[in-house]
Amino acid sequence: MRRRxxxxxxxxxxxxxxxxxxxxxxxxxxxxxxxxxxxxxxxGQNQQDAAAALQKGIELYRSxxxxxxxxxLRGFVVRFYGSPQLPQxxxxxxxxxRDQGSYDTALLxxxxxPEARKTPEVKLIEGAALVGNGNLQ
Numbered sequence: 001m002r003r004r005x006x007x008x009x010x011x012x013x014x015x016x017x018x019x020x021x022x023x024x025x026x027x028x029x030x031x032x033x034x035x036x037x038x039x040x041x042x043x044g045q046n047q048q049d050a051a052a053a054l055q056k057g058i059e060l061y062r063s064x065x066x067x068x069x070x071x072x073l074r075g076f077v078v079r080f081y082g083s084p085q086l087p088q089x090x091x092x093x094x095x096x097x098r099d100q101g102s103y104d105t106a107l108l109x110x111x112x113x114p115e116a117r118k119t120p121e122v123k124l125i126e127g128a129a130l131v132g133n134g135n136l137q
Contacts, residue, residue: 046080047083049080050076050079050080050083050085051085053072053075053076053079053080054073054076054080054083054085054088054089056072057069057072057073057076057089057092058088058092060072061073061092061095061096066096066099066100069092069096070093070096073089073092073093073096074093076089077089077090077093086112087112087113087114087117087122090109090110090112090113091109091110091113091121091122091125093106093109094106094107094109094110094122094125094126094129095125097109097129098125098128098129098132101132103129103130103132103133104133106125106129107126107129107130107133110122110125110126110129
């Protein structure tokens with residue numbers, strides 16, 4: 001619980017997620033969600049928008065435009081935080097920070113991915129960030 005709260009606070013300080021998302025992460029399970037908290041929409045249009053935004057961020061990353069990809073993917077996390085594609089956005093954010101040598105930040109994004117959704121690619125990026133961070137255990 002403490003680890004998630006710290007990770008959430010650090011992501012918030014980096015501008016990656018909205019403040020009310022951080023606040024909800026610190027609430028006990030079953031606590032009511034405030035009326036001001038943004039809720040993810042489940043409409044087909046919203047899913048299409050999410051897929052298009054994520055794809056654009058991935059294309060920017062692959063084309064070498066990491067700064068624009070970073071901005072777009074952070075916006076994706078804020079706008080579509082309920083999306084099932086969120087782990088993929090976290091993966092690409094982790095890749096960007098790993099490429100920049102910001103291994104701690106890369107690990108923060110990797111740690112946001114549920115263990116059940118950690119693919120071999122995610123584990124590879126996680127391992128590279130751990131090694132880059134000097135954590136060889």
